[in-house]
Amino acid sequence: GENVEQHPSTLSVQEGDSAVIKCTYSDSASNYFPWYKQELGKGPQLIIDIRSNVGEKKDQRIAVTLNKTAKHFSLHITETQPEDSAVYFCAASLMDSNYQLIWGAGTKLIIKP
Amino acid sequence: DGGITQSPKYLFRKEGQNVTLSCEQNLNHDAMYWYRQDPGQGLRLIYYSQIVNDFQKGDIAEGYSVSREKKESFPLTVTSAQKNPTAFYLCASSIADSNEQFFGPGTRLTVL
Numbered sequence: 502g503e504n505v506e507q508h509p510s511t512l513s514v515q516e517g518d519s520a521v522i523k524c525t526y527s528d529s530a531s532n533y534f535p536w537y538k539q540e541l542g543k544g545p546q547l548i549i550d551i552r553s554n555v556g557e558k559k560d561q562r563i564a565v566t567l568n569k570t571a572k573h574f575s576l577h578i579t580e581t582q583p584e585d586s587a588v589y590f591c592a593a594s595l596m597d598s599n600y601q602l603i604w605g606a607g608t609k610l611i612i613k614p
Numbered sequence: 615d616g617g618i619t620q621s622p623k624y625l626f627r628k629e630g631q632n633v634t635l636s637c638e639q640n641l642n643h644d645a646m647y648w649y650r651q652d653p654g655q656g657l658r659l660i661y662y663s664q665i666v667n668d669f670q671k672g673d674i675a676e677g678y679s680v681s682r683e684k685k686e687s688f689p690l691t692v693t694s695a696q697k698n699p700t701a702f703y704l705c706a707s708s709i710a711d712s713n714e715q716f717f718g719p720g721t722r723l724t725v726l
Contacts, residue, residue: 505656507656510654533713535713535714537717542719542720542722543719543720544618544620544704544706544717544718544719544720545657545704545717546717547714547715547716550713550714590656590657594713600645600708600711600712600713601659601662601672602657602713602715604656604657604658605656606654606655606656607654607655607656
């Protein structure tokens with residue numbers, strides 16, 4: 502079955518710098534890769550996603566890149582701000598009728614003032 | 615306001631007691647999911663339901679039970695058979711044939 506690995510587990514960056522979180526997946530048939538942000542004590546919220554027919558997608562300070570050949574995808578946050586501090590999860594979807602998401606273990610992003 | 619509600623936010627129970635966690639959505643979504651989250655780990659799927667009166671086991675269904683009698687409701691019962699029930703429980707929903715899941719605020723269950 503699908504397996505998603507996420508690195509690093511913790512990332513600390515200076516405010517204003519960029520942050521990059523990487524995920525690898527095992528099932529080459531996966532075609533949907535979302536990124537969720539979870540603030541303390543809350544449920545995850547979708548922040549950006551990408552499908553396997555595109556290589557990059559941007560939304561203001563956030564971007565996601567996908568390398569299908571290498572089976573990895575990354576979240577890029579530029580000009581980081583204190584409100585970016587949270588836990589970020591990547592996921593990949595199985596190519597079957599259940600549309601289940603397989604989740605990475607999460608990255609705790611700390612923005613230092 | 616459309617969304618997913620989970621209640622209560624915090625729940626305490628004694629060991630050996632069954633407990634039911636509520637999940638309600640008014641998004642008119644067909645599919646609903648229950649996940650368990652432990653510190654430093656990703657989300658693990660407990661049960662999911664794609665249609666009323668039907669549900670399937672996820673990766674860690676042992677010790678849990680669900681029902682889906684109404685489209686908007688998907689309660690989760692944590693039974694006394696669950697060996698380590700203390701965790702953060704998240705409910706999610708999605709439209710049919712979609713990967714995008716919307717999450718509720720979660721319930722933190724502590725078994726004493």
